[in-house]
Structures are given as structure tokens and as C-alpha cells.
Amino acid sequence: AAPLVRELQPGEIGPAAAGLVLDALAARRDPVIGVATGSSPSPLYAALSASGADFSRAAWFALDEYVGLPAGHPQSYAEVLRREIIEPLGLDPQAVHLPDPHREDLQKACDEYERSIAAAGGIDLQILGIGRNGHLAFNEPGGALDSRTRVEILTEDTRRANQRFFDSLDSVPTRCLTQGLGTILDAGQLLLIARGQDKAEALRAALRGPVSPECPASVLQLHGRLTVLADPAAASLL
Numbered sequence: 001a002a003p004l005v006r007e008l009q010p011g012e013i014g015p016a017a018a019g020l021v022l023d024a025l026a027a028r029r030d031p032v033i034g035v036a037t038g039s040s041p042s043p044l045y046a047a048l049s050a051s052g053a054d055f056s057r058a059a060w061f062a063l064d065e066y067v068g069l070p071a072g073h074p075q076s077y078a079e080v081l082r083r084e085i086i087e088p089l090g091l092d093p094q095a096v097h098l099p100d101p102h103r104e105d106l107q108k109a110c111d112e113y114e115r116s117i118a119a120a121g122g123i124d125l126q127i128l129g130i131g132r133n134g135h136l137a138f139n140e141p142g143g144a145l146d147s148r149t150r151v152e153i154l155t156e157d158t159r160r161a162n163q164r165f166f167d168s169l170d171s172v173p174t175r176c177l178t179q180g181l182g183t184i185l186d187a188g189q190l191l192l193i194a195r196g197q198d199k200a201e202a203l204r205a206a207l208r209g210p211v212s213p214e215c216p217a218s219v220l221q222l223h224g225r226l227t228v229l230a231d232p233a234a235a236s237l238l
């Protein structure tokens, strides 16, 4: 099925995305929502918080996490999710899952993460941003299109893009744990949020280019239930 692309004004994206998430929450008794970090979904989380909905039946699974930051580091995605969703939505921290970057055997932590997603019944709706190099979660260009949760080496471009959250480029981790592209495609429904001019080329390549490891987000074309919410700048090359 062709993706549903909705071009919205910046202020409309959060409420529109929240509407989709609230529908997914209402559709199942024990809904499972996949959550992204980064700046793209922030308006969605703010709108969910403002909705006053009951989130107590849901489980939440993160897309990715840095490796190498000390526990409690403010830029670890565990802490970002605490600030962005656990506190504002009043979630039980136990209901919010991330792959564990502090384990000695990182691949084992990734395999366990895959199993915990499956045990929860799979992800009903996965929220996504897109990297300006076309990455999805932290799946960098060049990897397999059917990958599972694993250790990934961050590209210099991604580390530079995320440097704004750290003191210097050197303090940006070089490794992470990320859901694979295959993991992401298993979700029942995908919701991609893209904002700003610096996402325009990545969004064009993802939706209009060939499905190719060079643009990991191009796997979105393989999913039958994708909604893209983009502001006019991000949608400008579609």
C-alpha cells in the first residue's frame, strides 16, 4: 500500500500524531507502543500529555540506546524517555523498556529485548523519526534490510548530528543498541514524523528512492501501514 503522507503545519503535527497513538491505545486491551527519542516526536509526547488519556494499560518499547554512557547520564535514552514520556504521561517506569547497554554481553541483551517485545505481543504502533542520513532508529546506511536488535557503530555524521546534546563530539558515544530494520517492520503500524528542511532529502530518498541499504529508511516502503506526518519544509522534495 502507498504510504499515507500528510503535510501539516508544524503546530499540527503533535496533535495529529497523538490522535493516531490514542487510536492505537484504544484498539487493544494491552497495547504496545514503540517510542522514538530525538527532537521529532517531542510535540507528539507533549500532545499526549495534554490529552489527559489513561496510559496505564500500555507497554512502551524504545527504538535504541547509547552504549558507553554511565547509568543516569542525562543524554542516555533511558533518561530522555523519563523526561519525555514517563514523567509527563505519568507512566509506570516498569512499563517502559529499553535494551540494556550496561551488560557485558551486549548481543545477549539485544536478543532478550527482542524476546520481551514478542512476549508483550509485538509492537502495535511504532513511532519513528528519520536521521538526515536516512537512518531509522540507529540503523546506519549499509546494513541489512532485515536486521534485528543488535550493536551498531554510529557514523560520524550521526555523531555530529547528535553532538548538540553533548559537550563535544568526543563525548558522543560511538556505539549503540538499536532495534533492527526487520524488528521495526514487524510493528503493526508505523508512524514517521519528519520536521525541518534538513530532513527533506532523507525523506525523499526514503519514500521515493529505491529500497536500498544506502537509505535504511527506504524499508518503510515495504510496510503496508505507514503514516508520515511531515511539515512543509521536510515534505518539500516529495
Ligand code: GLP
Binding pocket: 036, 037, 038, 039, 040, 041, 063, 064, 128, 129, 130, 131, 132, 136, 137, 138, 158, 162
Ligand atoms: C537519533 C535517534 C533516532 C531519531 C533520529 C532523528 O539519533 N536515534 O531514533 O529518529 O536520530 O533525530 P531528530 O528527531 O532529533 O532529528
